Amino acid sequence: MILNFFYERVAIWITDLEIPKTHLEYENKLTTKMFMFQFVNYYSSCFYVAFFKGKFVGYPGNYSYMFGNERRLRNEECDPGGCLIELTTQLVIVMAGKQVWGNIQEALRPLMCNWWVSRKGRQQPENQYSRWEQDHDLQNFSQLGLFYEYLEMVIQFGFITLFVASFPLAPLLALCNNILEIRVDAWKFTTQFRRPVASKARNIGAWQEILNVVAILSVVTNAFIMAFTSDMIPRLVYLYTSGQGSSMTGYINNSLSIYSISKIPSDSMPDEGVSPAWFNNSVITTCRYRDYRYPPGHEKEYSHTMQFWHILAAKMAFIIVMEHVVFVVKFFVAWIIPDVPSEVKARIKRERYLIQEYLHNYEVEKLKLQLSTRKHFQWWYNKISILERFFFFLCS
Template sequence: CDFVHLIITNNTSPLKNISPCRSQMTVRLLATYADVLKIKVPFKASDIPKAREVPLEWLTQPFRLPDNIMRPEPDYFTAPFDKSKVDFFLIDDKDTFFPPSTRNRIVYYIMTRCPYYKEDRLEKDKTGIKRLLNNGTYTSAYPLHDVSVIFMHFNLLNLYHLYKYWAGFLCFYKEQPLNLIKKYYGEKIGIYFAWLGFYTEMLFFAAVMGVICFVYGVLSYEDNITSKEICDPDIGGMIVMCPLCDKKCSYWKLNSTCLSSWQSHLFDNEGTVFFAMFMGIWVTLFLEFWKRRQARLEYEWDLVDFEEEQQQLQIRPEYELKCTGRRLNRITSLKQSSIGLSPSLSLFCQTCLIVACIMGVIAYRLAVYAAFASVMKDSPTSKIQLVGSLITPQLATSVTASCINFVIILILNFLYEHVAIWITDMEIPKTHLEYENKLTMKMFMFQFVNYYSSCFYVAFFKGKFVGYPGNYTYMFGKWSKLRNEECAPGGCLIELTTQLLIVMAGKQMVGNVQEALLPLLRNWWGSRKGRSHPESTYSRWEQDHDLQNFSQFGLFYEYLEMVIQFGFITLFVASFPLAPLLALFNNILEVRVDAWKFTTQFRRPVAAKARNIGAWEEILNVVAILSVVTNAFIVAFTSDMIPRLVYLYAYHTGSKATMRGYIDNSLSFYNISQIPDANLPEAGENPSWYRDYRYPPGHEKQYTHTMQFWHILAAKLAFIIIMEHVVFVVKFFVAWLIPDVPAEVKARIKRERFLVQEYLHNYEVEKLKMQLSQSFCLSTETASLLPSSPSKHQVLSECI
C-alpha cells in the first residue's frame, strides 16, 4: 500500500501545529473508491502500431525530451475499474497501480463526503472538509508534494523530473512533459498547459507572418509619397491646419505630423490587408487544430466518456449556508436550497458598470488631450527631442495618455475583480462548476471592457464624429467643452498601434513580475520562522504549508490572462502586425514561470478531471468571429488605405497612377472668419484647411460632403463586405474540411470499446464455465456413490 498525506491544521484546537496525519490506504480501499469513481485502468497493452517516423523528424530532435519523461507509462487499452473483476485488469504492482493524481483525487473524494459531528447534535446532511474549511474549523487541507524519502522506494520522483525538464528556464525551447504533468497534477491542470503550449506553437506562424508584413513596410519606406509631401516644407510646411480643440489648441502646420506619418506607413500599407485576412484564417486553424489535439488528449487521458456529473451534483457550502428555501432536486431526489439573487438583476448591474466604464474612458481621453494641448499651445509647431527621436505634440499626447490609461486599467481591473466575485456570490450558485462558469463570463466581460474600450474608441470613434470648423460636435454638448478628437492626416492607425502596444506590453510585463516575484516574496516571508529550525523538525507538511495556496481560481486567472492576450492579437492585429511576436515571447516565458510556480512556490493542488478548457472555448470562438469584423473595420475606417486607393484609381491627375497630390486632395478649405471667437485660439496664423471631404465656402453646397466622400464611404463598405465574406467562407470551409476528432483517434476509440466488450464477454464466459465446472464436479461426487454405469463413467471423465 501507499502512504497518502492529508494535512489539516486545526485552529480551534490547543494543538494547533499537529503532526501530519499519515493514513495507510490499503489496496482494498483504493479499489473500492476506484470502482465508485469509475476510474479507467489498463486491461490490455495497445496493439495499434505507432505512426511512422517522418523523414525529417531529426530536425525536431533538439526540441524533444527523453522518451521516459514524455511517456512515463506504456500505451494501454483501458476500461472502468470494477472491484469484482480485479483479475481482468493488468495489475503488475499493487503499490503503483493507481498514479499519484488518482490517489490524490480518491482521498479528496473521501474527505468531501465524510460526515462531521457537532457537540449538541448529529447532522447527517453536513459533510465534507470543504464546509469545515469554509466555517473556519480548519485552516487548510492539502496533499503533499512527492519529495519524501518514502516515495523513492516506489520510484515516484515525478516532482524532480518536472522541475528538471519542465520548470527549468533553459528548457524554454523544449516540449512540455504533458503526460507527467497529468500524472502528478491531474487532467484539469494538464489540459491548461496543453492548451497554452499549443497556443504558443501556433503563435509562431502568426509571428513570422507579422514580421514579414512589418519588413515589407520598412522596405517600402522610401516609396511613401504621401509622407514625403507631408514632410516637404514647400507642401506640408505651407499648410496651416485648424485647431484640434477649442481655445486651448493653437494652429499647427501639416509638416508637424511628419514623423507620425512615416511611423504610420510601417503598419498602414498594402500588407496590412493581407495580414488581416491571414489572421482571420489563422484563428480558425488554431481553434480547429486545438479541437483535434484536445480530442487526442481526451482519448490518451481516458476522458472520452468522462462526465462532470459529480461536479454538478457537488453543492457549495456557501449555497447551503446562505439559502434557506428548499426544493426537490430531480436528479438526486434530495431537498436543496433555492437560488438567491435574480440573474436579471445581476445582468442589469453588469450593464450599468460596462456603460459607465466606457463613458469614463472616453471622457478621460478627451480631458487628457485638452490638458496636453494647453501645455503645448505656446509652441504649436515645435518638436521635442526625446531619446534621439522627434516626437510631435500629438504623438506625445497619445503616448502619455496611453500610459496613464494603462494605470487606470490596472486600478479598474482590481475593482472589477471584486465586483464580479461580489455579484457571483450574491447569485449563490449551487455547484462549483456553475460558480466558475458564471464568474468566467462576468470577469471576461469586465476585462473585455477594461482592456479593449480605449482601443475600440481610437479605432472606431475617434475622428469619426468631429463635424467641421464652425459646427464641431461635442461629447456631452457644448457646455462640457470636450470636443470630439480628430485624427492626424495619416489617420488614427498609429495612435491605435501606440495604444495597443502600451497596454498589451504593459500588461505582460506587470503580469510576469506579479507571477514571478509576489509568490517568491510571500513564501520567503511566511517561511522565515520555519527555515530557522533544523531540517529534522521542519517537516515536509510544514514546508508545504509555508507555500502559497493554489486556490480554486488559480487556473481561472491563468486562462483569463491568456484569453485577454488572444483578444489583443486578433481583434486589433491589423494595426500592429508585431503583436503576435510579443505574445510569442511572453508565452514562452509564461510556460516556464507557471511551471516554476507549480513545482516550487505552490502547494500541490487537489487533482481534478476536465475534458476541455470549459467555457473559455466558447469565448475564444466568439472572439475569433468578432476579430474578422473588427479587423475589416480597422482597415476600412481607421487606416487610410481605402481613401488612398480611391484617389489612386479614380481621382488622381495625370496619365500614370500615382499618389502625388493626395494630401491636397484629402483636405478641405474653410473661411476661418466664420468660426465663433469663443472657439478660436488667442492668436495665430490664418489657417484655412481641415481634414475632410467638403465643398469650399462660396459653393452652392458649401461645407456639405463632396461626391468623393460618398465614393470613399461606398468603397469602405464594399471592402468590409468583401473581406468578411471571403474570410468567413474560408473559415467555414476550413472548419468543415478539418474534422474535430482525428480518424486515428476515432478508430482507437472504436477498437477499445470493441475490445472491452469482447474481453469482458470472454471473461464472464470463462468465469461462468469455471463456476459450472466446479458445481458439476461436486454433483459427480454424489454420483460416484451410485452403482457403476456407462453414463456414470462418461460424467466422471468430463469432470476430469
C-alpha cells in the first residue's frame, strides 16, 4: 500500500514528461503505466512463490547460493507439503487484505475530508450554512475519479484469473467484495462527492486491451501452476507407470531421493549439541529429500533419473495441450456469442441504408432545384437578349 502511493506519483510524473496531445491519450498512457506498476507490486510475490521458490535449491551437499557461496544466502525452499499451499496463503492474504483496506479507505477518506472541510460551517445555524454551501464543501469528483475504480476491478480480475488454479474460491471472495463495493460506492457518490459532470465515452479505452492481455496470460500461468507448482503431473505419472492400478501406495517413497550423510561438507554439519537427541549418525546414515536423483553408489549418483525427464516431458505436454484446448474453447465461445448481436447488426445496416437513401434523395432534389432555377434564368436571359436586339434595331 505504501509503494502504491509512490508508484502513482512516478506514473503521473512519467506521463507528464511525455506531454500527450489529448486528454484521451493522456488517460491511456497513464492507465498502462499505473497497471504495470500495480502488476509488479501485487503479483510479484505470487509469481515468486508459484514459479521460483524451491525450484533452484539444488540438493543436499550441493545447494545453490545467491551472491557467491555465502551459506546465509541459500535459495529458499518450499514447505514440505509443496509451494501450492504457500501460493494459496499468499494469494488470500494479498487479495483479501487489499480489498478490505481499499473499502475502508474509500469509506473513511472522503468522510474525514468532508468533516474537516465543513468544521467551521457546522458551528453556524442552518439558515446561514445553507444546503448549497454544504454541497460545495463536499469532495470534488476529478476527471480521473473512475480511473481508480477501473484499476481496482482490473487488479481484482488479475487475482481471480492468474492464480485461480491455486485458490478456486477466489471468485467467490471477489463476488462478496463487489457486492459490498457497490453499496460503498453508491453511498460515497451520493453523499460524499459533488455531482460529477457527465462526459461521453465510446468504450473503456486502454482497459479493454489490458483485460485481454490478462485473460490470455492467465491461461499460461494456470497451466504452469498445475504442471510445476502442484503435484498433479507427478502423481498421474506414478499412477499410470507404477503398475499398481489405481493405487497410489508408495508414491511418497518414490518421490524422495537418498543422500548419504557422510557426503555432507563439514562446514554444513550442525555443531555439537545442536543436533536433536534422537539423531545418531552411526545409525542414521542417509537422509531423504524431494527430487528424482540416483542414490549414492550409483554410477550416475545424484544426477537426475529417467523418471525426472519423463515427468518433465509430461508437464510440458500438459501445458501445450491445456493451452490449445482453452484457446480453442475461448475462440469458439467468442464466435458463438458475438460482441454485437445479429439483430443489432441488421438494425445498424438498415440505419445506414436509410441514411444513404435520404442523402441520395436530398442530392437529387437539390440538383433538380438547381436545374429548374437555371432553366428559369435561361428563359429570362433569352427574353432580355431579344429585347436588347429590338432596341438596338430601333436605335439603328
